[in-house]
Each structure stands twice: as structure tokens, then as C-alpha cells.
Amino acid sequence: MHELSIVMSIIDIAERQAQQANASHIDEIELDIGTLSGIEFDALEFAWAEGVRKTILENAVRKINKIEASATCSDCGNIFPIEHFYDACPKCSGHLISITKGKELRVKSLVVS
Amino acid sequence: MCATCGCDTGAVSSIHHHGHDHDHSFEREHHHHKTIVDVEQDVLHQNNLLAERNRGYFDAKNIRALNLVSSPGSGKTSLLEKTLIDLKNEMDFAVIEGDQQTTNDADRIHATGTKVTQINTGKGCHLDSHMIYHAVHGMKLRENMVLFIENVGNLVCPAMFDLGEKERVVIISVTEGDDKPLKYPDMFHTSTLCIINKIDLLPYVPFSMDKVKENAKKINPNLQFREVSCTSGEGLESWYSWLRSKVLIPQEV
Numbered sequence: 395m396h397e398l399s400i401v402m403s404i405i406d407i408a409e410r411q412a413q414q415a416n417a418s419h420i421d422e423i424e425l426d427i428g429t430l431s432g433i434e435f436d437a438l439e440f441a442w443a444e445g446v447r448k449t450i451l452e453n454a455v456r457k458i459n460k461i462e463a464s465a466t467c468s469d470c471g472n473i474f475p476i477e478h479f480y481d482a483c484p485k486c487s488g489h490l491i492s493i494t495k496g497k498e499l500r501v502k503s504l505v506v507s
Numbered sequence: 508m509c510a511t512c513g514c515d516t517g518a519v520s521s522i523h524h525h526g527h528d529h530d531h532s533f534e535r536e537h538h539h540h541k542t543i544v545d546v547e548q549d550v551l552h553q554n555n556l557l558a559e560r561n562r563g564y565f566d567a568k569n570i571r572a573l574n575l576v577s578s579p580g581s582g583k584t585s586l587l588e589k590t591l592i593d594l595k596n597e598m599d600f601a602v603i604e605g606d607q608q609t610t611n612d613a614d615r616i617h618a619t620g621t622k623v624t625q626i627n628t629g630k631g632c633h634l635d636s637h638m639i640y641h642a643v644h645g646m647k648l649r650e651n652m653v654l655f656i657e658n659v660g661n662l663v664c665p666a667m668f669d670l671g672e673k674e675r676v677v678i679i680s681v682t683e684g685d686d687k688p689l690k691y692p693d694m695f696h697t698s699t700l701c702i703i704n705k706i707d708l709l710p711y712v713p714f715s716m717d718k719v720k721e722n723a724k725k726i727n728p729n730l731q732f733r734e735v736s737c738t739s740g741e742g743l744e745s746w747y748s749w750l751r752s753k754v755l756i757p758q759e760v
Contacts, residue, residue, distance in 0.1 A: 396633055396664035403550045411544050421541060425550075432667045432693050479692035480725040490728045501546040 397437040401445035407501050409450050417506030420454040424503045428496035430463040463496020558636035561671025571754055572654040574672035576694055579660030581680045582704040584612045585737040591619040603642050603656045605634040633664040636671055666693035680705040681712055685719035688726055695726045707736040
């Protein structure tokens with residue numbers, strides 16, 4: 395359940411940003427999360443409900459941009475979507491691939507007031 | 508800049524007012540008393556910063572820090588005990604032990620005569636760079652040491668947290684099944700060496716050495732392997748030579 399410590403880090407970032415903006419409320423938070431970031435979306439949901447209680451994010455609307463992962467094959471240069479780390483290049487069946495998208499885990503924006 | 512309409516208000520984080528009337532045709536309704544802050548910050552930013560700081564400290568002292576990860580019961584502590592005793596006269600070791608509770612592992616390491624610090628994570632399922640930062644500060648590490656960080660037994664959560672280590676070593680045992688890399692890919696993706704432990708039990712379990720390597724290589728084609736048994740001592744020498752190859756001999760200036 396590392397998702398709970400991820401939620402804690404998100405709260406830290408949100409609190410700091412709200413303070414810098416002299417805001418007392420966060421109405422909305424937008425997150426970018428890749429499908430290979432190591433975050434289980436259901437576990438995040440559960441940890442979120444528990445984690446944000448009595449914090450500045452308690453009533454914030456959460457928006458998650460789920461970023462589908464893709465990779466570039468180092469052998470043939472093919473760019474393709476991947477679901478798992480062990481997926482092979484669909485063109486040449488090679489496993490020497492580099493993941494170019496899908497490892498994102500960031501706070502994109504906040505709406506504060 | 509206002510992220511909804513693009514009007515320039517100077518500072519990003521300031522509360523802004525528009526001196527003009529306009530309609531927005533965007534999904535998000537524009538409330539004039541609200542401000543959008545573009546954050547674009549990695550959630551693990553703080554952890555990663557501190558990990559780099561740890562790494563810098565280790566580099567400055569020419570300390571080889573290795574992060575040992577595995578499921579509970581794969582034999583991390585036994586492997587460490589063997590290594591610490593066998594290479595006692597060759598390398599200067601220190602150990603950080605991570606467990607949810609107890610000092611049992613630290614006691615075992617301490618019995619080998621090695622400097623050791625125990626971190627109890629309580630409810631936590633992994634070590635993070637902040638814990639390592641504080642542990643290291645209390646340890647007075649010497650130059651050219653080899654620092655083993657034995658992470659909490661867990662193949663999922665520790666994968667996400669950089670501690671500032673030089674290399675990550677994943678340990679599995681033959682009793683765990685040869686599809687383990689496919690089930691827990693993150694850890695195999697981020698490790699450079701995979702130690703396969705308890706090979707003395709191979710005759711008794713349905714475990715294919717070829718299959719486990721094939722599975723792990725699908726996830727990480729550059730992963731290296733060492734097959735060992737801490738009970739019989741078989742294969743330990745190959746792990747020791749890997750370790751020797753990683754230790755930098757200090758250069759005379």
C-alpha cells in the first residue's frame with residue numbers, strides 16, 4: 395500500500411502550493427498518472443479517501459489523467475502501446491524496449507481560492 | 508497566466524481579476540475568484556531530491572550503496588550474514604536493516620561484527636530516502652565502505668522509492684515460483700542483478716531456472732543473474748566476484 399504515502403506526498407505538494415498562492419481552499423486537483431507508474435488506481439482511490447481527511451484536499455475535486463504507456467523498440471525503432479513491462483515489440487518481437495510514456499506520476503495543476 | 512483563457516496576470520499564483528468581459532467556451536467554468544496553479548511537479552520529487560543528496564554523499568566517500576529487495580523469506584538476511592563473514596577481511600561493510608517491527612535482523616547482522624542500524628517502518632511497507640538520510644547521519648560511515656540496505660520484504664512498494672543507491676539487487680528463491688518476475692515486474696525492471704537463492708532445494712520444487720531467467724529478461728534484458736545457496740554455499744563465489752567488480756579501488760591522487 396505505497397499509495398498512501400503517495401497520497402501524503404500529494405498533500406504536501408498541494409499544501410505548499412496553496413500557501414505560495416495565499417489560498418485557503420483547494421477546489422480542484424489534477425493528476426497525471428501513467429499506467430506503468432506503479433500506482434494501482436483502485437488502491438489510490440482507497441488511500442485517497444483515508445489520506446485527505448482533515449487536510450486541505452478533503453473537499454477538492456480530483457481529476458486523474460490516465461496516461462496510457464508506450465515504448466520505442468531499440469532494435470527496429472517501432473513505437474507501440476504497451477500494457478505490461480514484459481510486452482514485446484509487435485513488429486520484431488524484441489524485448490529491448492525503452493518506455494517513453496506511462497511512468498508519469500505528477501501533480502499537474504490546482505484550482506485554489 | 509490564467510490557464511483557462513490565457514490572459515496574462517503576471518505571477519502565476521496571484522489572485523487575478525479580468526478588466527474585460529468575455530465568454531469562455533471551455534469545459535471548465537471560469538470563476539473569477541479562483542486561480543489555477545500550474546504545478547507540474549513529480550509526486551516523488553522530495554524523495555528523489557533526497558535520494559540524490561544521499562547518492563552525492565556516498566559518491567564523495569566512495570561508498571558503494573546497494574539496495575537489496577525481495578519478498579519476505581527469500582533469504583536476504585542469510586545472504587548478508589554469509590557475505591559479511593566470508594568477505595570480512597576484504598571489504599569494510601555497513602548495513603541498514605529495514606523491517607516493520609523488531610530488531611531481529613539487526614541482531615543477526617550485529618552478531619557478525621558489522622556496523623548496523625535498524626529502521627522500523629511501523630505501518631510502512633518500504634524504506635524511503637528520508638529514512639536513509641537520517642540513518643546514514645547516525646552511522647559515521649568510513650570511506651570506501653560497502654553499504655547494504657536491506658529493504659522491507661516486499662516486491663511491490665520499495666520499487667518506487669529511490670534511496671540513493673548505486674545498484675538495486677533483487678533476490679528471489681526457488682520456492683517462490685519461476686513466474687515471479689512476471690507477477691512483480693516493477694522490481695525486476697529497476698534492478699541490475701537478480702540473485703536466485705536456495706538452489707539446494709531445486710530437486711524438491713517445480714522451478715525452472717531457464718524459465719525464470721527468460722521471464723525476467725522479458726522485463727529487463729540487461730538483468731544479470733547469480734544462482735546461490737546460502738545453506739550449501741554453492742554459487743556464493745560468483746556473487747562475491749560480482750560484488751568485487753563493483754567496489755572501486757580508491758585512486759592515489
